[in-house]
Amino acid sequence: MSRVRHGEKKVLARETPVQDKPPTDTPPADLVILGARQVVLCDPGKPDGIGVVEGGAVAVRGELIAAVGPAFAIMALIGAQTRIVDARGGIVAPGLVDCHTHLIFEGDRSSEYFHRTQGLDDEGLVAAGLVWGVPASRAINAGLPVERLAEAALRRARSMLALGTTTIETKSGYGLDHDSDLASLEAARLVEEVTGVEIVGTYLGAHARPRDGAARYLDQMIADTIPAVAERGLAEFCDVYVDPDVFTVEECRRVLAAAADVGLAAKLHTDARVNVGGARLAAEMKAASVDHGNMLSDDDLRALADAGTSVAFFPGFDWAVGHPRPVNARRFACSGINVALATDLCPVCWHLSQQMSMGFACRLSGMSPEEALLGVTLNAAKAIRRDARIGSITPGKQADLVVFDVPDFRQLAFRFGSNAAAVVIKKGRVLVDATRLNPRDEQ
Ligand SMILES: [Zn+2]
Structure with a gap:
C-alpha cells in the first residue's frame, strides 16, 4: 500500500481546514466518518495534486460537509445524536x-x-x-x-x-x-x-x-x-x-x-x-x-x-x-x-x-x-457547472461522500470490474450501506 512519507503527512494535516478545538457552542455533527486510511479531498491545489489526508475523518451537518481533517479533531464534533460511519480502513472520496x-x-x-x-x-x-x-x-x-x-x-x-x-x-x-x-x-x-x-x-x-x-x-x-x-x-x-x-x-x-x-x-x-x-x-x-x-x-x-x-x-x-x-x-x-x-x-x-x-x-x-x-x-x-457545490470534500459543499473498500485511492483504477463502494452518502444521507450485507472480516 502506498502512504505519504512521514514529513509529508505533517504538511497535509497542517493544511487541512479544520478547527483543532471547536468552540463549545459549535453544534455537534449529524454524521461523522471515522476509521478511514485516507480521505481524498480531490483538491488539485494541494501539494500532492489531489489532497490525500492520511488517517483523516469527515463531519457532516445537515446536507453539507462541516469539517474534514485529522480524526482527533473531527471526533470533537461527535455528540449524543451523531451517526458514526466506520470506514473500516477504506478510503473516503467525493461522490x-x-x-x-x-x-x-x-x-x-x-x-x-x-x-x-x-x-x-x-x-x-x-x-x-x-x-x-x-x-x-x-x-x-x-x-x-x-x-x-x-x-x-x-x-x-x-x-x-x-x-x-x-x-x-x-x-x-x-x-x-x-x-x-x-x-x-x-x-x-x-x-x-x-x-x-x-x-x-x-x-x-x-x-x-x-x-x-x-x-x-x-x-x-x-x-x-x-x-x-x-x-x-x-x-x-x-x-x-x-x-x-x-x-x-x-x-x-x-x-x-x-x-x-x-x-x-x-x-x-x-x-x-x-x-x-x-x-x-x-x-x-x-x-x-x-x-x-x-x-x-x-x-x-x-x-x-x-x-x-x-x-x-x-x-x-x-x-x-x-x-x-x-x-x-x-x-x-x-x-x-x-x-x-x-x-x-x-x-x-x-x-x-x-x-x-x-x-x-x-x-x-x-x-x-x-x-x-x-x-x-x-x-x-x-x-456540468456544479463544481461550486459538488466534486470535492470541502467544508460548505454538499455532503456527497463515498467510502470505498480499498486501502489506497489508486486501487480504484486498478481493481477493474469490481465494485469497491461500501457506503454511499448523498446530501448527508446514507443511501447505500453495503457493509450491512458484508459483515466485517476480522483480520
Ligand atoms: Zn453521448
Missing part, C-alpha cells in the same frame, strides 16, 4: 459524478454491439440491412410514457448509486420528437425523486438527423421544444450532435443560440470520428463542454482551454464501439484544459461504473490515477 449519460431509454442494442465485436463497422451494419444507432432506439422509445421510461432507467440509476455515483447528467434524444423529449426529461426527474441520485438534465433533441430532412425538425425544436424545456425547468443544458451525417456546425450554432436565449448552456457531442470544427464553435459559444473529442487538434485544445470549456471523454465507450482512435488523455492533460471522464451510458454502451471509467482511462488513455479520480469528481462537476 462520483457522471457528467455524460443517456440514462433514460428503453430497450438495448446488444445485437449491434456484438455485430461490431465481429467486425462490422457503421457501413457494414448498413450493408447488412441492420437498423442501428439512434434510429434503432427511436423505434422503441418514441411515444413512451414518462412512467415507463422512468421504470426502464430506475434499476440502472440504483446500480450507479451503488457504484458510488451520486450525480448523473442525462440527455433526452431517443424519440426525436417534442413529446418524447419532454417525457424523457420528466422521467429523469422521477428517477431523482425515487432514488435520491442528483440528476442534471440536458436537452438533446438534435441527437440524430431525421430521414426526411432537418429543416422542419430544427424549426420546431427552436420554436416549441427548447422554450418548453426551459419553461418547465427540465434541463440546464442543450446539446447537439455535430458530426458527418448528423448536424452541421451551422445548424448547431442556430440551436445553441436559441437555447442560450432561454438560459440553457451549451454542450456538444463532436469531433468523435472526424474533426468537423465542432470544438471551435464550442469555444466561440463558451460551451460548458465538448464531449467525445477523439479528433481534437492542438489548436482546438488551445481554444477550448482559453474559453474555459471542459472536455469530457469516454474511454469505456471508445472500448465498447471499438473506436479506431481512442482518446489520448495525455494530450488533453498537457493542454491545461479541464478533463472530465464519463461513462456515456447508452443503449449500445451499457456502462454504469465510473470506477471502471477510471480503470479504462489509466490503461487505455494514459491517465494517472490522480487524474482519473479528479476526472470523475471535481472535473466532471466542472463539466
